[in-house]
Amino acid sequence: MNLLGASIFIIAILLFSTFLNWYVFQAVKTLSQSLSIEKNRNVIHVVYWLIFGGISLWYVATFLKVFITGEFTFSTQTLLNVFLTVVVTQMTCVVFLFSEDIYRNIFAGITYLREGSGNFIFPNRKLWVSGLALYIAMIPFFGFLYGMAFGKHNFKVHKEVLYFEDLPEAFDGFTLTQISDIHIGSFKNPNHVQKGIDLVLEQKSDLFVFTGDLVNHRADEIEPFIAQFSSIKAPYGQFSIIGNHDYGDYIPWPSKEEKEANFELFVAKHEKMGWRLLRDESVRIEKDGQFLQLLGVENWGVGFGARGDLEQALAQTDIDDFKILLSHDPSHWDQQVKKHENTIHLTLSGHTHGMQFGIETPIIRWSPVQYRYPNWAGLAAYEGRYLYVNRGFGFHAFSGRVGIWPEITVIELRRKV
Known part of the structure; x- marks a missing residue:
């Protein structure tokens, strides 16, 4: 792959990963709102972005190294394990959140047409949907852990x-x-x-x-x-x-x-x-x-x-x-x-x-x-x-x-x- 192709690929990986991180964060944020102490919510948000933002930067650094050296190493294989596990888990969660967003937008549009802008309120995310999304996402997460430890x-x-x-x-x-x-x-x-x-x-x-x-x-x-x-x-x-x-x-x-x-x-x-x-x-x-x-x-x-x-x-x-x-x-x-x-x-x-x-x-x-x-x-x-x-x-x-x-x-x- 030439330099231009490698650059496009790495940028696409970073954008895709950031998008998934942001979308899943909506569920984390919704669930954390149930906490009574504001400080706890902030800590959860900071920890989330430190972990998943760091993983995204790791993607970029490792793929860049692969393009430079042209060789897969043990660290590359480890990255691919993490990448697939995280991406599939996040995408499972996003399916639920995106479906909810479709409903929220349709409901908001109908409300706007009926009530006008004066009484219009965009509906909040449902706590149970965010909880279900994260819960179901654990299925592929633990599936990948099993696959790496025993499935192979x-x-x-x-x-x-x-x-x-x-x-x-x-x-x-x-x-x-x-x-x-x-x-x-x-x-x-x-x-x-x-x-x-x-x-x-x-x-x-x-x-x-x-x-x-x-x-x-x-x-x-x-x-x-x-x-x-x-x-x-x-x-x-x-x-x-x-x-x-x-x-x-x-x-x-x-x-x-x-x-x-x-x-x-x-x-x-x-x-x-x-x-x-x-x-x-x-x-x-x-x-x-x-x-x-x-x-x-x-x-x-x-x-x-x-x-x-x-x-x-x-x-x-x-x-x-x-x-x-x-x-x-x-x-x-x-x-x-x-x-x-x-x-x-x-x-x-x-x-x-x-x-x-x-x-x-x-x-x-x-x-x-x-x-x-x-x-x-x-x-x-x-x-x-x-x-x-x-x-x-x-x-x-x-x-x-x-x-x-x-x-x-x-x-x-x-x-x-």
């Missing part, structure tokens, strides 16, 4: 059974386990990592696949955890692909050579773990004299680089082969895969993390990421072709998960009869 390790297994008419008979009942977006640089406790790995091992699938973003930025992030991930074994192999973060594109490097050396080390780490890295290529998975084709492409995503070459990956396959594609970014499926003349039966992706924040219930399914990706989690279908988007194993930037839990995916292939 709250692994869930999602299972799907998919039916295909042209699945080779030998693969009827074949299972594969998928994880994605480990972002190992965000983990500090090996026990939290092991909790997810144990769930992977419990599935006892025929095949294991990983769909990209092993690290945040640097290849050596994975080194302390190699022994743990090396324990993942499947009868028909372990395969992986490259995600957008794995190239080291999001931090500055002293030289082009050091960045290239980092990527070479990244490739070597896969070999050390026993995971075969597929780079625009296909491999036959054979069983009882029959086979399916497993394809893997380098990262291809709208807005995140188009390195992957699908045609090269398809070059050694026949149009009648049963094919499974590993492609990190689900936008690849929308743009190139689902309507390709060479049928790819199943595509496995990740990348979105479900934005690590949202609601998933039998009735409501929502995350802010849906405004960027139409297929952001779970299963999608198009004319008998499927896409599955894994919600991610790890976390990045925001050090938590709220409502969108880390995922281990298990897919069973069945032959439709």
Whole structure:
């Protein structure tokens, strides 16, 4: 981002934060009016602005540092945790206050038309509305605290059974386990990592696949955890692909050579773990004299680089082969895969993390990421072709998960009869 863009972004953050601080202050001020001592009210007001004004200045200072250095640090991650927690909490409160303001303005307008300016009094805020607004806002506040402390390790297994008419008979009942977006640089406790790995091992699938973003930025992030991930074994192999973060594109490097050396080390780490890295290529998975084709492409995503070459990956396959594609970014499926003349039966992706924040219930399914990706989690279908988007194993930037839990995916292939 250039200097002008960075300046606009920082100013926008400051203005937005100040607006939220001011609006929520209206509720605080209304509730504090119930105090009988004027001095107590003033102390509450001063403390409020010292806290939230200070947080807003912290936003500005930290984002400015990010734009200057180009690197996310532990302090940056802490800031993002606070930023999301405070903003979502404040916006929840503002919804109630703004709704009340609409009512107050409508009521005032009707009163003015009836009574004229002489008897016109703009209605005050209701004490109960301000109290309710702050009370309800505590739900996302404590939700984010849970997400940062426990939610990011709250692994869930999602299972799907998919039916295909042209699945080779030998693969009827074949299972594969998928994880994605480990972002190992965000983990500090090996026990939290092991909790997810144990769930992977419990599935006892025929095949294991990983769909990209092993690290945040640097290849050596994975080194302390190699022994743990090396324990993942499947009868028909372990395969992986490259995600957008794995190239080291999001931090500055002293030289082009050091960045290239980092990527070479990244490739070597896969070999050390026993995971075969597929780079625009296909491999036959054979069983009882029959086979399916497993394809893997380098990262291809709208807005995140188009390195992957699908045609090269398809070059050694026949149009009648049963094919499974590993492609990190689900936008690849929308743009190139689902309507390709060479049928790819199943595509496995990740990348979105479900934005690590949202609601998933039998009735409501929502995350802010849906405004960027139409297929952001779970299963999608198009004319008998499927896409599955894994919600991610790890976390990045925001050090938590709220409502969108880390995922281990298990897919069973069945032959439709």
